[in-house]
Amino acid sequence: MSGILAHLKPENVFGYFEEITKIPHGSGDTKRLSDYCANVIRNAGLSCQQDEMGNLIAVKEAAKGYENVPTVMLQGHLDMVNEKTTESNHDFSLDSLELKTEGDWIFAKDTTLGGDDGIAVAYMLAILSDPDLKHPRLECVFTVDEEVGLLGANGLDVSSCRARYLINLDNEEEGIFISSCAGGVRVDQILPIQRMETEGKQYEIQMDHLKGGHSGSEIHKGHANANILMGRLLYELGLKEDEGFGLISCDGGQKDNAISRSCTAKVVTETDYETFSKNVLEVFEGIRKEYRHTEPDMEVKVVPVGEGNVWSMTPSSQMKVIFLLRMNPNGVQAMSHTMKGLVETSLNLGIMKTTEEEFTVCFSVRSSVESAKLDLVNRLTLLIEFLGGEAYLHGDYPGWEYQPQSRLREKMVQTWKDLFHEEAKVEAIHAGLECGLLLGKMPWLDAVSIGPNMEGVHTPKERLSISSTRKCYEFLIRLLEEIRE
Ligand SMILES: [Zn+2]
Incomplete structure (x- = not known):
């Protein structure tokens, strides 16, 4: 050869x-x-x-x-x-x-x-x-x-x-x-969303160049998850007094078992590009500083993508999406007491994707203790059902x-x-x-x-x-x- x-x-x-x-x-x-x-x-x-x-x-x-x-x-x-x-x-x-x-x-x-x-x-x-x-x-x-x-x-x-x-x-x-x-299982949380017609300028908030990694063997390394950080960025952006925006979509990650390296949120707002971009970067600056040692290359940029009428999420749906991203557990949940340094239980929000009618997040849940795995699955299920959605399990293995x-x-x-x-x-x-x-x-x-x-x-x-x-x-x-x- x-x-x-x-x-x-x-x-x-x-x-x-x-x-x-x-x-x-x-x-x-x-x-x-x-x-x-x-x-x-x-x-x-x-x-x-x-x-x-x-x-x-x-x-x-x-x-x-x-x-x-x-x-x-x-x-x-x-x-x-x-x-x-x-x-x-x-x-x-x-x-x-x-x-x-x-x-x-x-x-x-x-x-x-x-x-x-x-x-x-x-x-x-x-x-x-x-x-x-x-x-x-x-x-x-x-x-x-x-x-x-x-x-x-x-x-x-x-x-x-x-x-x-x-x-x-x-x-x-x-x-x-x-x-x-x-052992592990994949959990998909599916949240139905409603939309309304909104007029304004449309921007993409793009987050990229995180380290990522294997959601099992590298979950303890402290690498940030882009999907989780986007949820935080959107939430903190919404807290800014002058910043109203409608969320159109939020997509990131390609595999439930890979720590998400990049993601994009699409929004509509009346705010001009310069102000909006400045607000996003201000919020991001706090996050960036926290992760400067583990994610030195992480980057956020705002890109204008259009103007006019668009179907964005209703305020209630948008709040649920951001709530879900903020309140879901993620990362290491427990370390083993018998084997030093071994992660016992963890989960990773690997994928988030948006369609016209649904917002979906996919988790890879792992534990060497079967009951702990089940408990995490129950928490994910409880949270999504509380918000009016449903959880689906796939590929459960011992x-x-x-x-x-x-x-x-x-x-x-x-x-x-x-x-x-x-x-x-x-x-x-x-x-x-x-x-x-x-x-x-x-x-x-x-x-x-x-x-x-x-x-x-x-x-x-x-x-x-x-x-x-x-x-x-x-x-x-x-x-x-x-x-x-
Ligand atoms: Zn392999």
Whole structure:
């Protein structure tokens, strides 16, 4: 294979990874990648089941001498989060990602890279197509639509699977063996809105260049959420005596599980551009100062977009929209008392969008404690119902509880130490992994999640470490070789 990663070793891993980045594979759009993988696997002479959703289960029989070792399941997801910079005109349904390397890092120009979880796909394809490896019987599971509520793992039929061990390849830090994860659910609050005809000048208030990040693994970093800040800005703007405005729309964020980096509110007012713009920037200045350390690049601008008659929200609807944005809980809600530094319960207002008749906000709610998750869902439901709207739940998935005894984890810790002369760490994460769902279907599984170093996952700044990708592959190959019971 030739390409920008062609010089990197292991060649098969980076070769497959580059091929994967050429095939569009955002959540809900994984058919092409699923077919590509099925082809690679069948061309290697292996059996591969593809279900209607596009999930794949490939089997590679045990190498000589490993016939009596329990089956190992390797697992990762096919879909990636499609995020791009505001300036980018990348078409995620058609275009290949534009790969770049810099020092030890691989990234894609202006878009997410899909190292999450393309690297798992590349690892599995490399292992499946390499006839020289020594390992027990392998079941490689490629799931679709993990990023939009673990839909593939949820729908997966595991009746043909015999694995006793599960190595999930969806972690983002080398030498960290994840042994527990949070459960989650998406909550959509839908508020009906009324409109009235209003005359005036129309402006867009645009907020942009926040850091964003993964709503699970980065929720504790103190990054601001653009949607929440816009609610605050609109509220404080309304408090200014001379500032009356009608809200036309409020839209921001693209994914419930990404911290919103930008948003836009459209308003109508009698105030002239200069005064209105000055008022907005005055209110914003207070917010900007508060966040100057965590969000130094955050920016707000006011853009005139028209004049004349327009259907803006009635004062009552507008108040409800702003009330909802101000009063909803957001961010970290509780930290774990047993695992230091672990977020136990959180939520993220990832998307807000406005249509003619409705204002919708979408949350990603997470907790490793099922009752705490339910309590947050109840609060979101109570608030929206109080305002005359409704809450809808999607993609509820269970957490993965820590197991004090794990033969697989012990073997992994030992192998890591033997190979690299350093201690691996056993941790829990505040993000969803498919392990919870797979364990629900195969309760006897002994599971651990690993992966190479990645940064900025779910943002256009996502990047994957080359040396770490190599190191984790070396570890995986050695581990499979050394699992003998
Ligand atoms: Zn992932």
